[in-house]
Amino acid sequence: MKYLTIITTIVLIVNVVHSSTIQSRVNTQSCPCSDSSWCEPIDIGERPEFMGFSVSGNQNYANYDFSKITTLASFFGPVSSDLLCLAHSKGIRVVYGTSYPVAQLGNWTFQEEWIQQQVDLVQSTYADGLNFDVEDPIYQNSSDISALYTGLVAETNYVFKKLNPNYQITVDVAWSPNCIDGRCYDYQGLAQASDYLVAMDYDMQSQMFTETCLAAANSPTAGVIQGMQAFFDLGIPASKLVMGLPFYGYRYTCIGSSASLNNPVCQIKLVPFRGVNCSDAAGSQLTYSTILSIIQDPTIKKSSIQWDSIANAPFFNYIDSNGLVNQMRFDNAQSLQDKVNIAQSLSLRGMAVWNIDQLGPLNQTEYSDLWNSINSFFN
Numbered sequence: 001m002k003y004l005t006i007i008t009t010i011v012l013i014v015n016v017v018h019s020s021t022i023q024s025r026v027n028t029q030s031c032p033c034s035d036s037s038w039c040e041p042i043d044i045g046e047r048p049e050f051m052g053f054s055v056s057g058n059q060n061y062a063n064y065d066f067s068k069i070t071t072l073a074s075f076f077g078p079v080s081s082d083l084l085c086l087a088h089s090k091g092i093r094v095v096y097g098t099s100y101p102v103a104q105l106g107n108w109t110f111q112e113e114w115i116q117q118q119v120d121l122v123q124s125t126y127a128d129g130l131n132f133d134v135e136d137p138i139y140q141n142s143s144d145i146s147a148l149y150t151g152l153v154a155e156t157n158y159v160f161k162k163l164n165p166n167y168q169i170t171v172d173v174a175w176s177p178n179c180i181d182g183r184c185y186d187y188q189g190l191a192q193a194s195d196y197l198v199a200m201d202y203d204m205q206s207q208m209f210t211e212t213c214l215a216a217a218n219s220p221t222a223g224v225i226q227g228m229q230a231f232f233d234l235g236i237p238a239s240k241l242v243m244g245l246p247f248y249g250y251r252y253t254c255i256g257s258s259a260s261l262n263n264p265v266c267q268i269k270l271v272p273f274r275g276v277n278c279s280d281a282a283g284s285q286l287t288y289s290t291i292l293s294i295i296q297d298p299t300i301k302k303s304s305i306q307w308d309s310i311a312n313a314p315f316f317n318y319i320d321s322n323g324l325v326n327q328m329r330f331d332n333a334q335s336l337q338d339k340v341n342i343a344q345s346l347s348l349r350g351m352a353v354w355n356i357d358q359l360g361p362l363n364q365t366e367y368s369d370l371w372n373s374i375n376s377f378f379n
């Protein structure tokens with residue numbers, strides 16, 4: 001740990017010296033909003049957060065509940081001026097989800113060019129910052145690489161904040177700091193180097209440490225609590241942790257002789273992931289709106305919706321068009337609510353959702369119920 005902190009500090013110093021070449025390219029003359037103040041980064045200090053990850057916001061934003069979102073993270077590229085002006089009129093930050101090629105960590109030329117590109121993207125669209133989403137493995141034996149990643153985040157945060165202290169830099173992390181998916185990052189350093197971390201409390205079956213591969217919940221509460229505790233144990237304060245929840249689930253095809261509509265145990269095929277034999281890669285992700293359409297389709301043969309009382313989440317089995325038994329593991333308003341209650345009781349910084357395009361129109365009860373579960377964090 002100490003070794004890592006020293007490296008991080010050195011990387012930080014080197015980076016700060018390097019960062020002098022970054023140019024501001026902000027152009028307020030061409031503000032597309034009816035109120036020119038909406039072209040400024042949102043000037044609100046630390047607040048409870050609801051980060052909405054968005055994959056098609058320019059087309060789909062009419063379906064968003066803007067009453068509680070505080071930060072919209074675009075994973076679809078440049079945000080349209082319509083969406084930007086609307087978000088800023090409501091005090092909502094717009095940031096860009098971004099990755100970085102791990103192989104170029106330590107290449108200062110690359111890093112300078114990359115940061116300049118991010119500054120250009122943010123400033124040319126009047127946005128508010130970045131959301132780092134690096135998910136590559138950085139193994140325990142590469143602590144120098146993980147320190148360089150922390151250094152990248154630290155330099156990026158430094159450069160942006162120097163241009164405007166209202167810019168926001170955040171980092172998405174695995175549900176637990178314990179080398180999940182080989183992601184042995186310097187989590188404490190990342191928390192210090194950024195505004196807050198978003199713990200991805202989904203895809204939590206990416207590595208199932210079980211003998212037999214079985215369908216299991218996407219976001220089981222026990223793991224959510226365990227992961228948060230592990231972040232606390234590293235000294236990361238609750239105020240730097242946001243809980244990310246899913247608006248999607250996993251469909252698994254059940255195999256073997258026990259596959260049946262009424263068997264809650266669903267064996268799945270063996271698909272290894274990063275050194276572990278069983279993985280949710282055996283299943284496929286379905287959006288909540290697709291799951292709902294399966295539930296509501298009377299022509300699809302299915303079990304009743306059951307409750308996994310260990311994971312605190314619903315599931316059901318159904319027969320697909322090929323006659324195969326599938327188990328659908330997902331989250332609904334109730335299972336999300338349970339996790340929001342946990343986030344509240346742990347006094348976390350806020351909530352996030354991957355992703356807010358996976359629900360249908362806000363005026364439908366089924367969808368507004370899910371938004372309301374997340375929004376209850378603010379009650």
Ligand SMILES: *[C@@H]1O[C@H](CO)[C@@H](O)[C@H](O)[C@H]1NC(C)=O
Nearest residue numbers: 103104107108109110111113
């Ligand atoms: C470092 O980055 C520069 C700029 O992108 C690139 O031209 C160069 O090939 C990179 N070096 C290596 C070793 O990849």
Ligand SMILES: *[C@@H]1O[C@H](CO)[C@@H](O)[C@H](O)[C@H]1NC(C)=O
Nearest residue numbers: 137138139140141142182275
């Ligand atoms: C580091 O660990 C990973 C995973 O255990 C392994 O695949 C890789 O070969 C190791 N690298 C070195 C340089 O030892």
Ligand SMILES: *[C@@H]1O[C@H](CO)[C@@H](O)[C@H](O)[C@H]1NC(C)=O
Nearest residue numbers: 210211270272275276277278
């Ligand atoms: C993974 O699966 C392979 C092939 O079925 C098997 O040989 C191996 O023992 C399994 N590894 C673990 C850790 O269970």
Ligand SMILES: *[C@@H]1O[C@H](CO)[C@@H](O)[C@H](O)[C@H]1NC(C)=O
Nearest residue numbers: 062360361362363364365366
């Ligand atoms: C929801 O809004 C859409 C678009 O405005 C409309 O077409 C639809 O009928 C509405 N549905 C309900 C249940 O009110």
